[in-house]
Amino acid sequence: MGTRLAGKVAVVTGAAARGAGVGNGSASAMLFAREGARVVVVNRKIERAEALAETIRAEGGEALAFAADVTRPEATEAMAAFAMERFGRIDILHNNVGVGAAGNAETISLESWNRLYGTNVTSALLACKACIGPMKAGGGGSILNVSSVAGVHGMPGMLAYTTTKAALQGLTMAIAADYATAGIRCNALIVGTVNTPLVANLGPEAMERRRLAVPLQTEGTGWDVAHAAVFLASDESRWITGAMLPIDGGFLALRNRPT
Numbered sequence: 001m002g003t004r005l006a007g008k009v010a011v012v013t014g015a016a017a018r019g020a021g022v023g024n025g026s027a028s029a030m031l032f033a034r035e036g037a038r039v040v041v042v043n044r045k046i047e048r049a050e051a052l053a054e055t056i057r058a059e060g061g062e063a064l065a066f067a068a069d070v071t072r073p074e075a076t077e078a079m080a081a082f083a084m085e086r087f088g089r090i091d092i093l094h095n096n097v098g099v100g101a102a103g104n105a106e107t108i109s110l111e112s113w114n115r116l117y118g119t120n121v122t123s124a125l126l127a128c129k130a131c132i133g134p135m136k137a138g139g140g141g142s143i144l145n146v147s148s149v150a151g152v153h154g155m156p157g158m159l160a161y162t163t164t165k166a167a168l169q170g171l172t173m174a175i176a177a178d179y180a181t182a183g184i185r186c187n188a189l190i191v192g193t194v195n196t197p198l199v200a201n202l203g204p205e206a207m208e209r210r211r212l213a214v215p216l217q218t219e220g221t222g223w224d225v226a227h228a229a230v231f232l233a234s235d236e237s238r239w240i241t242g243a244m245l246p247i248d249g250g251f252l253a254l255r256n257r258p259t
Contacts, residue, residue: 001034001035001036001060001061002034002036003035003036004035004036004234004236005035005037005230005233005234006035006036006037008036008037008038008092009037009039009040009083009087009088009089009090009091010029010032010037010038010039010040010092010094010233011039011040011042011079011080011083011090011092011094011127011131012025012028012029012032012039012041012042012094012096013025013042013068013070013079013093013095013096013123013127014042014043014070014095014096014097014098015028015029015041015042015043015049015052015096016043016048016049016051016052017048017222018048022221022222022223023222024096024146024189024191024194024222024225024226025094025096025222026222027221027222027223027225027226028094028096028222028225028226028229028230029041029052029056029094030052030055030056030059030061030226031223031226031227031229031230032092032094032229032230032233033056033059033061033062033063034061035230037091037092037233038064039053039056039061039062039063039064040063040064040065040066040079040082040086041053041056041063041064041065041066042065042066042067042070042079043067043068044068044069045067046065046066046067049065049066049067050065052065053065064082064086064087066078066079066083070126070127071118071119071123071126072126073126073129073130075126076127076131077130079127080131080133080134083131083134084134089134089137089138090131090134090135090138091138091140091141091233092141092142092143092144092233093127093128093131093135093141093142093143093144094146094233095123095124095127095128095143095144095145095168096146097119097120097123098119098120098146098148098165099115099116099119099120100116100158100160100161101115101158101160101161102157102158103157103158103159103160104156104157104159105159108159113159113160116160116161116164117167120161120164120165120168121164121168124145124168124171125171128143128171128175128186131143132175132179132182132184135184136179136182136183139183140182140183140184140185141183141184141185142185142186142187142232142233142234142237143175143184143185143186143187144187144188144189144229144233145168145169145171145172145187145188145189146168146188146189146191146225147166147168147169147188147189147191148161148165148190148192149191149192149193149246149248149251149252150162150165151163151164151165151166151167151168151169151190152166152169152244152252153252168188169188169190169244172186172187172188172242172244173242176242177242180241185232185237185238185241186241186242187232187237187240187241187242188244188245189225189228189229189232189245189247190244190245190246190248190252191220191225191247191248192214192220192246192247192248192252193214193248193249193251194219194220194221194222194224194225194247195219195220195221213251214248214250214251215249215250215251215253216249217249218249220247220248220249224247228247
């Protein structure tokens with residue numbers, strides 16, 4: 001076990017993957033624990049959260065499961081209260097909840113638009129509202145928001161997803177500015193085309209196209225995201241806040257390169 005997060009308590013929302021394999025949230029929760037953090041893993045379904053917590057405990061880490069629909073303020077308040085009751089502090093908040101929906105400005109339904117905003121953006125705000133007080137009381141903390149390359153350059157046919165992921169970057173900068181003097185840092189992970197359970201149904205041809213679209217010509221995984229999350233959660237990044245860290249195999253660098 002490592003010590004980079006020793007003594008810290010981490011809350012990870014959307015922690016457990018929806019299918020077989022390791023997603024961004026589960027990899028981050030596992031690495032946080034491997035580096036010495038006590039972890040609260042949060043999902044809407046307690047069964048998925050408890051399975052991940054048990055995996056962490058089997059590795060020798062310390063983790064508790066909590067069921068919450070983090071789009072509801074009473075749920076995020078209960079989540080933060082649970083972490084404080086069981087572990088006495090909150091040092092790290094990892095906002096990993098996110099969903100997608102197809103549609104452009106003409107075709108997307110208002111229901112889908114509102115659902116994505118509630119899930120992808122409002123949930124992060126509510127988790128921050130619930131956890132910032134305990135962080136301030138503990139002398140500071142680190143908030144991580146999981147965004148996407150789609151929020152930087154756009155994704156055709158994914159209007160709401162693109163917009164909400166861009167909004168998460170704005171939320172990140174606003175919180176970083178508002179709470180810097182309280183010792184609370186806030187950064188965003190700009191995730192590229194990683195191979196997680198969410199894209200397992202795309203098929204081998206689509207996955208190969210995704211791989212070839214990356215300048216490094218390799219496939220990213222949830223572990224790549226998790227290693228970056230550990231760095232931004234740790235004191236090693238104590239002078240980094242308001243940053244948008246691409247984890248994309250160079251995808252944005254190629255897209256943004258002058259012609």
